[in-house]
Amino acid sequence: MWEMAKQRDSYGKTLAQLGRERDDIVALGADLCGSCKLNDFGKEFPERFFNCGIAEQNLMGISAGLAASGKTVFSSTFAVFATGRAYDQIRQSIAYPNLNVKIVATHAGITVGGDGASHQMLEDIALMRVLPNVDVVAPADYYETGKATIAVSEADGPFYVRLGRSNVPIITEEDDPFEIGVATTLKEGNDVTLIGTGIMVSRCLKAAKILEKQHDIDARVINMSTIKPLDEKTIVKAAKETGGVVTAEEHVVSQGMGSGISQVLSESYHVPMKRVGIPNVFGESGGSEELMDKYGLTTEDIVESTHDVISRR
Amino acid sequence: MPALDENRKRELEEIARRIRIHIVKSTHAAGSGHPGGSLSATDIITALYFEVMNHNPEDKKWGLRDRFVLSKGHAAPALYGALAESGYFPVDELMTLRKLGSRLQGHPDMRKTPGIDVSTGSLGQGVSIACGMALAAKLDRRAYRVFAVCGDGEMQSGQIWEGAMFAAHQKLNHLTVFVDRNNLQIDGATEDVISIEPLVSKWQSFGWHVQEINGHDMEEIVHSIHEAEEVHGRPSVIIAHTTKGKGVPFMEGSLAFHGKAADDEQLKIALEALGGDL
Numbered sequence: 130m131w132e133m134a135k136q137r138d139s140y141g142k143t144l145a146q147l148g149r150e151r152d153d154i155v156a157l158g159a160d161l162c163g164s165c166k167l168n169d170f171g172k173e174f175p176e177r178f179f180n181c182g183i184a185e186q187n188l189m190g191i192s193a194g195l196a197a198s199g200k201t202v203f204s205s206t207f208a209v210f211a212t213g214r215a216y217d218q219i220r221q222s223i224a225y226p227n228l229n230v231k232i233v234a235t236h237a238g239i240t241v242g243g244d245g246a247s248h249q250m251l252e253d254i255a256l257m258r259v260l261p262n263v264d265v266v267a268p269a270d271y272y273e274t275g276k277a278t279i280a281v282s283e284a285d286g287p288f289y290v291r292l293g294r295s296n297v298p299i300i301t302e303e304d305d306p307f308e309i310g311v312a313t314t315l316k317e318g319n320d321v322t323l324i325g326t327g328i329m330v331s332r333c334l335k336a337a338k339i340l341e342k343q344h345d346i347d348a349r350v351i352n353m354s355t356i357k358p359l360d361e362k363t364i365v366k367a368a369k370e371t372g373g374v375v376t377a378e379e380h381v382v383s384q385g386m387g388s389g390i391s392q393v394l395s396e397s398y399h400v401p402m403k404r405v406g407i408p409n410v411f412g413e414s415g416g417s418e419e420l421m422d423k424y425g426l427t428t429e430d431i432v433e434s435t436h437d438v439i440s441r442r
Numbered sequence: 443m444p445a446l447d448e449n450r451k452r453e454l455e456e457i458a459r460r461i462r463i464h465i466v467k468s469t470h471a472a473g474s475g476h477p478g479g480s481l482s483a484t485d486i487i488t489a490l491y492f493e494v495m496n497h498n499p500e501d502k503k504w505g506l507r508d509r510f511v512l513s514k515g516h517a518a519p520a521l522y523g524a525l526a527e528s529g530y531f532p533v534d535e536l537m538t539l540r541k542l543g544s545r546l547q548g549h550p551d552m553r554k555t556p557g558i559d560v561s562t563g564s565l566g567q568g569v570s571i572a573c574g575m576a577l578a579a580k581l582d583r584r585a586y587r588v589f590a591v592c593g594d595g596e597m598q599s600g601q602i603w604e605g606a607m608f609a610a611h612q613k614l615n616h617l618t619v620f621v622d623r624n625n626l627q628i629d630g631a632t633e634d635v636i637s638i639e640p641l642v643s644k645w646q647s648f649g650w651h652v653q654e655i656n657g658h659d660m661e662e663i664v665h666s667i668h669e670a671e672e673v674h675g676r677p678s679v680i681i682a683h684t685t686k687g688k689g690v691p692f693m694e695g696s697l698a699f700h701g702k703a704a705d706d707e708q709l710k711i712a713l714e715a716l717g718g719d720l
Contacts, residue, residue, distance in 0.1 A: 177581065179577065181604075184604035184607070191570050193571050197559065197571070197574070197575060199505075200578055218601070221563060226551075
């Protein structure tokens with residue numbers, strides 16, 4: 130029903146476009162430049178493109194030095210290496226001095242598939258959202274990725290942008306507005322709210338259809354493409370108007386987007402809640418869809434969680 | 443011809459003496475800090491800020507200024523002394539070091555302290571940052587130089603060598619790194635903790651131009667920086683043999699004063715050794 134496309138293709142295309150428009154944009158990778166789709170930019174602007182090799186700590190340090198010298202820096206590698214391997218470098222050299230580095234990580238989440246747990250980054254939202262000065266964006270699809278790339282290039286300061294490896298459904302329109310920190314309501318509804326991020330937004334939409342057709346439940350669906358800062362206004366309004374919230378993310382439930390939303394609601398407006406996500410475990414090798422099934426990230430998991438939330442009101 | 447005439451050499455030595463006094467007094471006032479490694483790096487930092495580097499305290503963000511990265515961020519008191527003596531902020535402010543609300547944090551903070559080019563503190567990261575700055579200079583076709591001062595203990599960090607490899611690959615000839623080779627780190631002698639020797643051949647094998655100098659001889663320091671400037675197509679490292687705690691006899695070669703300030707009595711002795719308070 131939906132067309133499919135890779136978020137990272139949109140990133141690569143948009144980054145090259147930004148390169149044409151702005152001289153201050155530089156791009157850095159760490160031997161995964163092809164996978165991260167940096168090569169269009171690299172071919173067109175070789176003097177502004179640096180492959181740091183398999184040295185992610187150095188990648189972040191060099192990014193910091195370039196940003197401290199006035200460059201707008203896009204640094205990309207797989208999410209697991211970008212956040213885990215180089216965490217201290219991000220904290221000390223980028224976040225603390227509040228430097229203009231955009232860490233755009235690809236291959237986040239369990240849909241990395243066959244590479245297994247070592248390459249499936251399920252904790253990156255947690256790691257990045259806790260860092261002062263760093264904002265976190267997780268686009269839902271191809272078009273949003275391009276808009277997010279432009280938006281973070283225009284905003285000052287460090288960002289973490291989370292992209293996946295696989296094809297994901299295109300659920301937004303090319304000319305839909307996009308703003309950092311603003312959640313978009315993709316479907317109105319007053320019985321319950323489903324809040325998704327990244328690849329899980331399309332599953333929330335599917336779940337809403339099932340809930341409507343089979344259970345006569347009118348669910349609101351929100352795309353939380355900015356995980357930090359959270360759009361608290363939209364979250365609280367939805368909680369007040371629908372009386373229950375289900376969150377969905379391709380990430381461990383501990384300290385992900387759902388945790389952030391539960392923190393907002395626990396301080397502002399209490400409603401029954403359920404977080405759909407991966408329990409606090411490591412992944413394993415398998416097909417993307419098989420893994421989504423096994424680790425509780427299906428449309429059916431969202432539907433079941435919705436019933437649970439409604440039953441607790 | 444010597445890099446410095448006798449008069450200029452004496453002037454620089456006098457500035458270094460003043461900075462050493464600031465280090466001892468400011469860490470004493472703070473009740474904590476790292477005097478040992480600050481004193482070992484003082485002459486290098488003095489030569490950079492007062493003889494070599496293009497910078498302007500009246501125009502702190504001047505785009506063509508030479509950049510400085512204190513990779514061994516715990517030597518901040520030495521850098522603060524040099525910045526205050528240069529006029530970036532009042533000398534009196536040095537006594538607020540490490541205190542609540544001070545612009546002078548325990549480790550350099552580019553957002554708080556005038557004149558600091560980049561925040562540092564977590565060891566091993568400065569060479570990478572300096573590489574980024576040198577790359578930016580190349581991109582912008584600006585001729586400014588980038589200097590970094592590393593501790594010798596930092597040579598144990600893998601990231602230093604990631605940066606070393608990168609800088610050589612990118613032929614960053616505007617980059618000059620000092621290794622403050624005072625032989626001590628917090629747990630003991632570098633060669634007992636994890637030996638970093640042979641340091642010269644390590645850097646050489648990474649493609650750097652290497653010099654070894656006495657890091658307390660102003661003439662040698664300045665000469666080595668000039669020599670580094672003449673090197674084409676590769677970055678330079680200057681291994682500066684120094685004494686931890688240099689200038690304060692009871693701190694010299696002392697592990698205890700790596701991360702401990704002088705007490706009241708020790709301050710008096712230290713100031714006397716440094717030729718009296720300012």
